[in-house]
Amino acid sequence: MLTPAYAAITLGSxxxxxxxxxxxGSQPHIIAKYKRKVRLAEGIxxxxxxxQEVIQRGLDCLAMFAQMLAQHHIQPQHVAVIATATLRTVGNAEEFKQRALPLLGHPIDVISGMREAELIYQGMVATTCGQGRRLVIDIGGASTEFIIGDGHQVLFKTSLPMGSVTYNxxxxSSMPLQQLDFDDAKRQVLLTLAEHRKTLRDLGWHCVVGASGAVQSVVEVLMHRQLSETITLDVLMQLKAEILAQxxxxxxxxxxLCGERAPTFAAGVAILLALFELLGIEHLSLSGGALREGVLMMLAQRVHDQA
Incomplete structure (x- = not known):
């Protein structure tokens, strides 16, 4: 029997x-993907x-999503709309939610950083091969989530206010960039990590998995150059040198480097560099999935329970 189609919508920063x-079978099978760089955090x-300009940019994207929902005949009860860091913090989040409601016909659920971390981890586990204890780092536009887990068990999770859009x-924001810009970013990462740094290092891990556009953009550069897709400190140092030459x-x-990813590339590399140095990371691989896949798994279970 054909199951109804369902849609996981994530509104990142x-x-x-x-x-x-x-x-x-028992797994979600993706039939369509839609994405737009809204850069919500840019408008704070x-x-x-x-x-209002950025609010309109976000609403325009949601109007497009609504057209696709209609095109795929998705029922309202089979939609989940999840928002993260920016809509957690801005003072006019309620205005955005109210204006989005008639477009989507579905309320926006603004989740906590801890809930976001849980969903990121479940999305990673569902899509990424590997065993043993893993550190998952998801660098978003306005927050970064850190999760250490073993299998489906989460041992540690936190969400911290640093991201590629806000750091950019x-x-x-002032070209040409200087070494001091990277130094200032690293200092801010150190302050933000604070007490979590020791906890993370004490728990330890067998491997590190990275999610989000910041990691994806570095991996895309490596793939284009036909190099190993594993991110190392040497890779990041080389990219920093190239950025400083721009x-x-x-x-x-x-x-x-794809033009769409260029505006936040330096900030993403800077955050990764700081984390490699402060946490003693040697290698980082790209996750097969993260938040949106975690939301999809949650929604698949909900649709199954409703059947």
């Missing part, structure tokens, strides 16, 4: 994503409010 799937003003605004924010001289 950098990208909005939608996965549409049906269950085959000094008053802590989202600008704070440290990397004259403008397009980073056109970084071979293999």
């Amino acid at each position: 950098n990208s909005f994503n939608m996965l549409i799937a049906r269950t085959k 003003g000094e008053d802590g409010l989202l600008s 605004r704070q440290f990397f 004259k403008d924010s397009s980073c056109a001289g970084v071979i293999g």
Whole structure:
């Protein structure tokens, strides 16, 4: 029997994503993917409010998602809409939610950082081969989640306020970039990690898995250059040197970097570099999935229970 299609929508601080799937066997089978770089966190003003321009950018994306929901004949009860760091913190999140409701016909669930970490981990486990204790790092636009787990068991999780969009605004908005910009970013990562740094290192791990666009962008550069897709400190140091040689924010001289990822590339590399150095990471591999896949797994179970 054909199961109904369902849609997992995640509203991140950098990208909005939608996965549409049906269950085959006992696993979600993705039939369509939609994504747009909304860069919500870019629109946070000094008053802590989202600008109307960025709100409209987000609503335009949700209107497109709504068209796709109709096209795929998704029922409202088979949709989950999850929002993360930016809508957790801005003062006019309620305005955005109210204006989005008639577009999607479904309320937005703004989840806590801890719930986000849980869903990221479950999305990683469902999509990424590997055994033993794993450290999962998901660098988003405005927050970074750290999870240590073994199999399906989560041993540690936290969500911290650092991300590629917010760090880009704070440290990397003035070209050409300098070594001092990377130093300032590392200092901020150290302050933000604070007491969690010792806990993470004491728990330890067998391997490190990275999720999100920051990691994906580095892996895409390595793939374009036909190099190993494993991220190391040497790889990040080389990319930093290339970034420092760029004259403008397009980073056109970084071979293999997609233009869409260029605006937050320096900030993502800086956060990764700081984490490698502060946590003693040697190798990091790209996760097969994260938050959106975790939401999809949650939704698949809900649809199954409703059947």
